[in-house]
Amino acid sequence: MSKKQDTLMKHIDGETHFPYRFENVEKKAQEVLPKEAFDYIQSGAGREETLSNNRTSLEQVKIVPRMLQNVGNIDLSVKLFGNTYKQPVFLAPIGMQKLAHPEAELATVRAAKKHGVPMIVSTASTFSLEEIAKEVPDHPLWYQIYWNERHPDVSINMAVRAEQAGYDAIVVTVDTVLIGWRERDLENQFSPLKAGYGLANFKNDEAFMSHLDGTDDDTIVRGIVENFAHPTLNWKDIEKIKKATGLPVIVKGILDPEDARFALEHGVDGIIVSNHGGRQLDGVIGSAEALPTIVEEINGQIPVLFDGGIRRGADVVKALALGADAVLVGRPFMYGLAIDGENGVSNVLEHLLSDLHVSAGLAGSPDVRTLKALKTRK
């Protein structure tokens, strides 16, 4: 019996009582979280059309499985930017994790390490990028940057700090030039930045502090709020980040193939097809609908990652069959964190990865290459 089959038996024997269905994980998180925190995590912008398009576009994809492929030995490891990762699943950058649990990113990253899942640490993390790296020596981490247009040296310095702390790659999020119109947050009068959680990477940053008039929390928060609007962001800024370190630079939030071509032309090392989990512009194409057009344009020249609506193993199979090299998962691990800290994230990952293992096997795909070769229909 394979290791994962053992896991399946353990689940059937009822050794774990954490919910299996994503819908029940979400429901449990809603029970334990204050309303404004749950709404902030779950909601999308506007009428939440983009949010629902993410799920609809994935649900429209149908896998055509292969038979008699010998899936006795399933190995879903993937090589990206010269590093080998245990499976093609990453934790999406999510800021403000103290909203879900006091141990926040430290709990998340310990669970991620347990399952060999790399974590993308957000600029808005509630522990500093160095504290998170120290928690899990030798575990792969990427660092996500929100461009500080008023003081570019702050963003450049953070990229350098990430390189010094041993991070493998820099992700630049490009779909947040303005923060989305999130009606549920507005109705709750909720602003995560003003709640003061996003300080960790800024408070002791020399470049950031050098631009402030004071060192009190109010002044710091004002500086941080300013950091999160960057309407002038453009491809020249991406080149600046690229020059700052020796790390690969990955652009997150690409949906139009022409932008994918620009990314190639500006020497970007990878892209993430994403609409920010439906939290930015409403009425936007579902990520899974955009994915094949980007894959076609990139044509294997650089890795293409994907996020938006990944909830189960079959969703990962679909994204890879559509041509993604790996996926990011967002809200599910935040719900796990809210329910039971490290243990909750660990359960969410264990279930998702076991489901992925079973799903890949049933699709006749013992590895990432064969997953990517699967056919799909709409």
Ligand SMILES: Cc1cc2nc3c(=O)[nH]c(=O)nc-3n(C[C@H](O)[C@H](O)[C@H](O)COP(=O)(O)O)c2cc1C
């Ligand atoms: C509560 C929350 C906070 C987020 N914070 C960030 C962030 O700091 N940086 C970023 O690039 N994306 C952020 N995102 C977007 C995620 O990285 C990711 O694109 C999205 O959640 C993927 O969709 P999914 O939640 O359906 O898996 C955030 C998403 C959520 C739900």
Ligand SMILES: O=C(O)C(=O)c1ccccc1
């Ligand atoms: O909420 C978000 O989606 C997000 O990206 C963000 C923005 C500012 C601070 C923290 C997270």
